[in-house]
Amino acid sequence: MAELSARALDGVPWDRLESIDPTAPPEEVRRVLRRLFHKGPESTEDDCWKLFDALGGPGDGISSVATAALPFLVALACDPLTGARASLVELLASLSEVRGSAPAGSVDPGWSEAWRHAYPAVRSLLADPQPAVRRGAIPLADGPRGLLERWRTERDLSVRVPVLFALGRLVAAPEAETPMVDETRAVLDTSLRDPDPVLRAAAVVAYADLDPEVPVRELELLLEALTDPAARSRWGTVWYERGYEYPSDRESVAYGAAVLFDDKPAQQRLFLTRLSAEASPAEDADLLRAVLDRCLLLLVSCRSAESAVLPLAGGALDHPDVSVRVRAAHLLGMLGPRATAYADRLAALLDDSAEVEFLEGAVSEHACWALTRMDDPRALPGLVDRLCAPFREQYGRSYCTGEPRRPEPVDVLAPLRAHADTLLPSIREELRRSLADPDAHGVLTADFLATLKAWETDALPALPEITGYVNDRFHWYSATETLVALGPAAASAVPALRERMSLEPPANHPMLLWAIWRIGGADPAEALRAVGGTLSAEGEKPFTGSVDRLADFGAEAAPYTDRVRYALTADESWTRTGAAIALASITGDPAPSLPFLEEEILALTAGGEWYGTFQDALRTLIRLRTLTPATRAALRILRDQDHRLSPRADYRAVLDDEKLRALIDEALDIPS
DSSP states (O other), rough: OOOHHHHHTTTTTGGGGGOOOTEEEEEHHHHHHHHHHHHHHOOOOGGGHHHHHHEEEETTTTOOOHHHHHHHHHHHHHOOTTHHHHHHHHHHHHHHHHHHHSSSTOBBBBBHHHHHHHHHHHHGGGGSSSSHHHHTTTSSSSHHHHHHHHHOOOOHHHHHHHHHHHHHHHSSSSOOOOOHHHHHHHHHHHHHHHHHHHHHHHHHHHHHHHOTTHHHHTTTHHHHHOOGGGGGGHHHOOOOOOOOOSSSOOHHHHHHHHHHTTTHHHHHHHHHHHHHHHOTTTTTTTHHHHHHHHHHHHHHHHHHGHHHHHHHHHHTOOSSSSHHHHHHHHHHHHHGGGGGHHHHHHHTTTTTOOTTTSSSHHHHHHHHHHHHHTGGGGGOOTTTHHHHHGGGOOOOOTOOSSSSOOOOHHHGGGGGGHHHHHHHHHHHHHHHHHHOOOTTTTHHHHHHHHHHHHHGGGGGGGHHHHHHHOTTTTHHHHHHHHHHHHHHGGGGGGGHHHHHHHHGGGGHHHHHHHHHHHHHHHOHHHHHHHTTTOOOOOOOOOOOHHHHHHGGGGGGGEEEEEEHHTTTSSSSSHHHHHHHHHHHHHHSSOOHHHHHHHHHHHHHTTOOOHHHHHHHHHHHHHTTTOHHHHHHHHHHHHHHHHHSSSSSSSSHHHHHHHHHHHHHHHHTTTTO
């Protein structure tokens, strides 16, 4: 066959054909096909990849070289002696799907006839002796009718399951013919009562595309199937899903089953609660991981999930499997003050050094964070050292594949201002170590400076260390902002700031002069001229300048009022918000600024994501003690919504949400 095919390949006018990918021209396609014929049983998927690039793609259509190559692809895919059969079947499936979705005019005119001629051989792949080939050929079936024919004769569960999934998808499409829908429903109804628990669960998943209420009605069936001890080891051998080369294990199946209830929160929580309760502590750690992973997504999405997640996480805290314990401790950390009932059990885990591969942090680290969130003093001894330890050996996070992960040190420390006296000695020691040793791994310096900035005047004992970082070319900006947060008590840092200014380009001088003035070391007029001079004058393209810093000067910045008003015309909402804040500070009249501040509140209510400027605007309204009726109504909407007020999808969503809701409550307390 190899010799005959090589001669046939030489008979194709490859030089007159076109490829989708310039790096894989038609002549390269010929070479790849020749190599596949030559290698036969020794061919692998690595021999096929250039064909995927050259023949066709979803956004590119199908090339003329694909039409010419099709007979050879089919011959190779149908030959049981071809080692790379599975990859070639995948390629044929990809080309068949491209044909149906390609932009008009992007499919080679000869492709349809070539495919029609080749299809009898292509269709035979659905009955191939190798299950892997039959699975790969499922997208090549001629619609639901072809899949139903395959279903009637197929006996291998690793093929039946993906056939069932494909049937559910196809008949759920609006264009599906009623007889095919009815026949598929009959197949699914029968499968729901099949003796095999895996097939019963697959029927529920397949049915969900056609009827979203089926998972709700068959919740008991899903639970029984997933917790059936006899099926425990089989999921990872037969559950093949679309687009995945390998079968899903039971953990992934359970997680996917929970996703079926995404639009039905009450049923989803019931499913997770029941699955957790019915899982065997000794044998079903995988199910508990799935439950807790889904709980994490629920927590970052909506507040109402907290009451359901709390007992699930608390109940898993003492599980013998570390992969369960670490997830449970992290969830309790997210819940923080709402999880104080579990504080003693968390404290008992402070010495649990067990870790999970590809997840960040030992059980003890997550338990410690959870205790800090509860303001439990048992978390304080050795806390800074615990946070630093992973970073002392050139630690990196590239291996971390998902949640849970270690919280950022600043997220742990910044809320602990009340314990500054206890924590400052260790923080100062770490800052000194990084300053003294150029080779020290000072990756946490930014976190420590941000923490001290949040602690404001309570961080004054660390003034020498903060001042030392003004001379650091990587951290001088953060150190300067931290000094400003300390206020006039940090005046001893003025010489260091002036020295920094001598090293910086002129564009950075206004910020440094502003900082020197804020800690009492510069003439206000000099700092004002420097900051005000950065603002664009009317007529210049909006907008440059440090308009937000101008607010600190209050009425003294009156000479720059026109420039601030001009900043209100900027395209960027954050510039307009900063200008509105400055204008209210300069004039003492909030009225002209209110529409711009209100704009930020209403934008977030309407689905915007500028959470930073929203906070700035809201803090200003609180300071002004003024809310318009529209702003008040918008804040009530935000307060009452279940969705987290955060753009994040990890533990920080809960922290953001707590901070913003506290601000909203403070604002709504302003008398009408």
